[in-house]
Amino acid sequence: LGVYAGIQSKAVDAETAEVRGMLKDLERFATEVTALGLAPVTAQLKTVNDEFQKVYNTRQEKAVDQKMPALSEVRPQTDAVFGVVCRYIEASYLFATTDDDRALIEHLVDRMNQESDHFKTLHKQSMAQKKPTPKPTPEEENRLKAGFPALEQQMELKSGSLSFTGKTKGTA
Structure with missing residues (x-):
């Protein structure tokens, strides 16, 4: 079962497929699963995973239908649109006639900033969990460098202005 270690960090569709595979593998060890008292847990896992798969499939179908x-x-x-909304909020604050109105607007801005910070944190956490792009091999780096002069000429750049940063995708 060691092959299933870390499935919780996979994409949801891959994770649910891995859970199905694990449950299938556990069927061969029904006696051991029962002896360890894990039968109710595996049954619940199967139920929850099946329910998730139904919801996920329904959402995927809706997404395809919506185009x-x-x-x-x-x-x-x-x-x-967000920029326009922000300008309206700023104008409302500037033209507010009472401190109570300004306090409400400040509270709104605080809540908006809090939501923005929350989404930035989620994005950073998501990016931190992604594996970095592997460093290119010397052969790949040399192949890229060999194309720089032609690219500089095509883009009408000064000779020697392009350099290899090591941050590439699809260089194979």
């Missing part, structure tokens, strides 16, 4: 636009298309629009 949402790409985030890269939507993000500039949401950023623009």
Whole structure:
């Protein structure tokens, strides 16, 4: 069962598939599972995993049916709307006639900042759990460096202006 160590850190669809595999493997050890008193736990795990899979599949189907636009298309629009909302909040604060109104607006801004901080923290935690891109081999680095002069010429850059940072994707 050691092959299932760390499945909780996988993507949810991969995790639920791993749980199904683990439960299937545990069927071969039914006597041992019962002797250890784990039968109720494995039964509950199967139930919860099956319920999760149903909910996940339903959400995936809805997402496909909705045909949402790409985030890269939507993000500039949401950023623009957020900017307008912030300007309205600032104007409301500046033109507030009472301290009570200003206090309400300050509370709103504090809550918005708190939510923003929360999402930034979640993003940082998510990024910290991702594995870093492996360092390119010397052969890959040399292959990239060999293409710099042609790229500099194509982009009309000064000769020698490009350098290898080591932060690449898809260099194989």
